[in-house]
Amino acid sequence: MSCRAWCVVGVYAAPVSTRPETTLAQRKRQLVSDELTEAALQLLALKGFDGVTIDEIATTAGVSKRTFFRYFASKEDVVVRFLADMGTDIHAELAARPAAEPPSVALRHAVSVPLATCGDHGERALRVVRLILRTPALLARFLERQAQWRDDLAAELARRLDLDPATDLYPRLAAAMALNAFDTVLQRWTDSDGADDPAELTGRAFAVIAPALDAPGPAAVEGAPVGG
Missing domain, CATH: 1.10.10 (Arc Repressor Mutant, subunit A)
Structure with a gap:
């Protein structure tokens, strides 16, 4: 990877x-x-x-x-290329996880790749992440890139779980939840000026969403009755 x-x-x-x-x-x-x-x-x-x-x-x-x-075509293109590499790393980690691993565990490890590096490299990484999150043009490109990340993660989840991404709701919902957790951790980390540990924040975030990712199972998402 x-x-x-x-x-x-x-x-x-x-x-x-x-x-x-x-x-x-x-x-x-x-x-x-x-x-x-x-x-x-x-x-x-x-x-x-x-x-x-x-x-x-x-x-x-x-x-x-x-x-x-x-x-590079522009200053912005440097950051966009960097974001594309970040998404590639997340997807590659998900693809490399053991096939029998629960989705919440596989996705947590996948999004932890860049988050762990943030924690390891402190102030320099913090400045770059803060730049992206606080510069409107770069934040817009970040969110634009994340739409592609979601599609890539959803396709990988569908492959791992033998689901049809065209008809099953689970892959896109699960990918979106994982990336929302990723965004929440990044935001909390920058708000704390790097004082909070991204690894600990990631664990807490996935503890919240793991029940939805893993139980009662991806297959149950399709055809579940409205209202329980």
Whole structure:
């Protein structure tokens, strides 16, 4: 499972990836992309979205403005790409969970991937998350990306549980509940200025929604009588 994006947010460590072997040219392109992402997220988190220019990002990364535009269309695109990587990591973790694992446990582990990195890397991660949640344009893109995450998680849940995503309500409802828990934890963590532990918050959040995710079972969602 790739955690490249969140490693960049954390302590700007070396990228971690389990992707297939790449060519030297591909590795060099990935390195430049990671350096630009690192520079952009550092500057945006410290100075605010409107306080940073693309020239500053390029200079901090040690490349030209022209090189920046080979990788990203805008400052916003850096964050959008980062959010796409986050969603990929959540989906990959869900797909890797044991098939017999209860949905609440599998989903908790899936959304815990980026949340655990937040807790591990404190202030730098906090600044990036705060930037996204408190910048209207970035928050809108975050919510837009989450719609794709929900669809991807719902498809994976349907596969795991042998349900038809076109007719069964459970996969989308379960995916939405898990992402609502994810959002609640992120918001509480930022509101506490990082004082609260994301892992502990995640456990509490999933303790609330686990009964709905696991009992009386996904199959019972379809055809359940209104009013009990």
